[in-house]
Amino acid sequence: MTDANGLRDRAVRAIDARRADLVALSLSIHAEPEIGFKEHKSARKLADFLADNGFSVQRPYKDVETAYRGDAAGAGNGPTVAILTEYDALPDIGHACGHNLIAMMGTGAAIGVRAVLKDLPGRLAAVGTPAEEGGGGKVALVRAGGFADVDVAMMCHPSSRTLSGRTSLASNRVDVEFYGKAAHAAAQPDKGINALDGVIQTFNNVNAMRQQLRPEARIHGIITNGGSAANIIPEYAMAKFSVRALDRRYQQEVLKRFIACAEGAAAATGTTLKVTVHENSGYQNMVPSQPLADRWAAHMRAMGQSVQTTLDDERMGSTDMGNVSQILPAIHPYIGIAPEGTPGHSTAFRDAAATPEAHEGALFAAKALALVAIDAMTDPELLGRARAEFEERRKQGVVKGKA
Numbered sequence: 495m496t497d498a499n500g501l502r503d504r505a506v507r508a509i510d511a512r513r514a515d516l517v518a519l520s521l522s523i524h525a526e527p528e529i530g531f532k533e534h535k536s537a538r539k540l541a542d543f544l545a546d547n548g549f550s551v552q553r554p555y556k557d558v559e560t561a562y563r564g565d566a567a568g569a570g571n572g573p574t575v576a577i578l579t580e581y582d583a584l585p586d587i588g589h590a591c592g593h594n595l596i597a598m599m600g601t602g603a604a605i606g607v608r609a610v611l612k613d614l615p616g617r618l619a620a621v622g623t624p625a626e627e628g629g630g631g632k633v634a635l636v637r638a639g640g641f642a643d644v645d646v647a648m649m650c651h652p653s654s655r656t657l658s659g660r661t662s663l664a665s666n667r668v669d670v671e672f673y674g675k676a677a678h679a680a681a682q683p684d685k686g687i688n689a690l691d692g693v694i695q696t697f698n699n700v701n702a703m704r705q706q707l708r709p710e711a712r713i714h715g716i717i718t719n720g721g722s723a724a725n726i727i728p729e730y731a732m733a734k735f736s737v738r739a740l741d742r743r744y745q746q747e748v749l750k751r752f753i754a755c756a757e758g759a760a761a762a763t764g765t766t767l768k769v770t771v772h773e774n775s776g777y778q779n780m781v782p783s784q785p786l787a788d789r790w791a792a793h794m795r796a797m798g799q800s801v802q803t804t805l806d807d808e809r810m811g812s813t814d815m816g817n818v819s820q821i822l823p824a825i826h827p828y829i830g831i832a833p834e835g836t837p838g839h840s841t842a843f844r845d846a847a848a849t850p851e852a853h854e855g856a857l858f859a860a861k862a863l864a865l866v867a868i869d870a871m872t873d874p875e876l877l878g879r880a881r882a883e884f885e886e887r888r889k890q891g892v893v894k895g896k897a
């Protein structure tokens with residue numbers, strides 16, 4: 495065993511040594527955006543990169559076709575640390591969430607740890623998790639036991655600010671479909687049943703309910719089918735919604751109330767309603783491991799990077815990393831890659847995710863992740879605090895725990 499600082503330096507140097515390849519990997523994924531569960535090329539690029547760097551790779555992983563897992567063993571028994579990647583893009587707009595950088599940071603961190611693994615106890619797992627933007631690759635992997643042997647998990651997401659951690663919203667995707675009866679909209683409207691009115695009334699009911707929801711609750715939707723011609727009473731209409739709240743229990747209550755809004759709309763319009771709550775769409779709220787998040791921030795600061803720990807204007811979305819954080823200590827820090835205030839899922843953010851500045855920042859974030867992984871393997875006190883905090887939260891019902 496070499497001393498801790500020697501290990502750290504070697505891990506960081508290993509990442510620097512692959513810098514050009516890592517940036518090329520990120521830009522290649524950015525240039526060929528693939529949406530959730532269709533990220534075949536991206537998954538292959540990442541899995542091949544790991545294989546070339548001494549990982550034994552499974553692809554697919556746990557029957558999730560565009561998931562993969564690269565494993566490498568250290569010297570003797572110790573914790574299993576998972577470093578996660580995402581690589582799905584958004585429809586039409588491309589890598590507007592910058593998941594190409596998540597792929598690069600996770601892979602870079604894994605390669606840094608791999609370079610010193612023969613001097614560490616434990617195991618390293620580099621896990622590729624698809625379809626974060628809808629589909630829930632991590633939900634499927636958690637359900638299939640894909641993290642059953644993992645002690646701590648980590649990843650880093652690009653943002654317009656550098657932040658050691660924050661919570662995320664619990665969420666479900668829900669479809670509502672209304673069935674009515676077609677009729678001539680001018681000559682015999684009384685003979686028809688208007689399915690579009692079912693959808694419109696659902697939006698109105700939701701808007702009426704909003705005032706009575708907690709501030710962080712979010713219900714938002716689009717109409718995907720509203721009929722085919724103005725002179726036909728629509729016999730079929732459909733809308734897609736997201737239903738979100740700050741914690742899983744309250745989110746489930748809001749979901750019930752949302753479904754009641756749709757049922758009320760069906761009763762008012764005489765339509766028949768079908769509700770589909772999507773499988774794997776149950777994104778749970780993120781509960782970051784404080785000791786590990788603090789350690790990531792400390793490593794970033796030691797490299798001269800400034801890191802925020804809390805936000806005064808907290809805005810958040812949802813991530814399936816929440817589901818991982820519900821079963822084991824996990825972190826999901828953010829690296830600032832765009833001017834503050836740049837909205838996510840925008841063309842500006844997409845373009846920022848391909849700049850040299852973004853990759854510069856992402857390399858620091860990858861190094862900090864690698865150092866946290868090394869600490870989790872070599873510093874029993876840190877791992878002990880992470881586990882104790884998780885266990886306390888499990889007792890309080892804040893997280894679910896494994897199994």
Ligand SMILES: [Zn+2]
Pocket residue numbers: 591592593626651
């Ligand atoms: Zn994202």
